[in-house]
Amino acid sequence: MYGWIWRHLPGPLAVRVAEAVLLAAAVIALLLFVVFPWVEPRLPFNQVTTG
Template identity: 65%
Template structure:
């Protein structure tokens, strides 16, 4: 298909290069201004739902962002990690032959 387009473009090498750039620009403009705006409502990229409870009643002025103090591995913060964070317990890689 591209070879057929290249053969059909007029005016020698300079015309073919210019025509190729114009065809590519036209295809990008068609996508940018027609296809993408049409498809945007059909795509779920803007469907963001944050369901974390901030602990503040509605209208409390909190943005929903909570901050915690202390280290994440401390026992008392309600988050217990299922692995040791003080050292690396993975075995060394085996030598390849």
């Protein structure tokens, strides 16, 4: 998977590294700001009962 992405990035090595870093940052931002907030209310961690 990562090899396929690396082979399809255009440009010389320095540009490929910058593009790979930007791509990874975009994926992390998508997870932190969209996916995790959407999933968090659906997780059972806030339904704690004692007794």
